[in-house]
Amino acid sequence: MSTTTLSNLNLSQLRVGKLVADDFRAAHVFSQFDIDFCCGGGRSLASACDKAGADLAEVETALITMDKTGTKEDTLSQLTIDKLIDYIEDTHHTYVREKSPLLLEYSQKMLRAHGENYSEIKPFASLVQILIKDLVPHLMKEEMILFPAIRAMAEGETVHACFGHISNPINAMEHEHDDAILTLEKLNQLTNHFQAPKHACTTWRVCYATLAEFEADLKQHIHLENNILFPKALAQPD
Structure with missing residues (x-):
């Protein structure tokens, strides 16, 4: 609607x-x-x-x-580093934090109601937990360590940090992005691309639909960081 x-x-x-x-x-x-x-x-x-x-x-x-939309993401490559980070945090990091508890809630309800009857439910709930458990601290590392360093560099400041060159935490975040996409691929395979079976209850259907939305948002989120923000950061003078 x-x-x-x-x-x-x-x-x-x-x-x-x-x-x-x-x-x-x-x-x-x-x-x-x-x-x-x-x-x-x-x-x-x-x-x-x-x-x-x-x-x-x-x-x-x-x-x-609930249907309100934000900035068109095809214009984001034109934003300054500071504004781009603001957008990523306000839009995508906020989205992950809002939807993660719901995904855990829905998957645990499915596990309690259907875990003994349908073999895919237990590994499904486990993979959802892995995805969220990995993503939440990932956001914190970006917000507390990497993004402040990138902001400082964009302002022309010399960054003295324990991680050495800015490429080091960027490589670490990209590796964690790869892990998240791999978990999503496993969830896709397990759920037939988030297509709920005919016998699925409402919570089951909503959980799959939410994950499909979550996947789309996360892929755009990762695209903005890997392909726009991080190259901008690496192009800054040391």
Whole structure:
């Protein structure tokens, strides 16, 4: 659904299950407000908010704004190093931190409900954990070590750091990017490219759809760093 369509609807009377079916990202909004979109999918949004103790107006606002898009990424190569880092942190790092807890939540629900009956669920949940466990500290290393050094170099400052030349932490981050892509490739193979089977429950379908979105965002994230930010940094005078 588009933002305009949602803003023109009487959201309070729509079933939460229908909202998720139309746009799986609604599930993320409902999870943030502890609204049951699976077993309670037949309830209207107003009824579901009342049961969860959530503010209907806040939930409606969150649903309407979930489709907002940011800067067109094909223009990002023209940004200064400082602005590009800001964009990566504000857009992609924030995205990983927002979606990671949801992916862990959904995959663990799948494991509890279906782990004994479907052989792919246990390795799937394990791979999701590996992906998130690797990515979260990766973001911290970039934000606390690499990005400040790149910003300083862009300002003409001499960087005296324990890691030596800036190429060293860049190589380390690129290696970790490769590891994340490899884990995503394994998840792709295990899930038939995130295609939920016919017998999958709502949480299962939402988890696969979220991972497909997560993969697309992460690949763009890695592209911006590997192919735009890091070459800009390496081109700076020592």
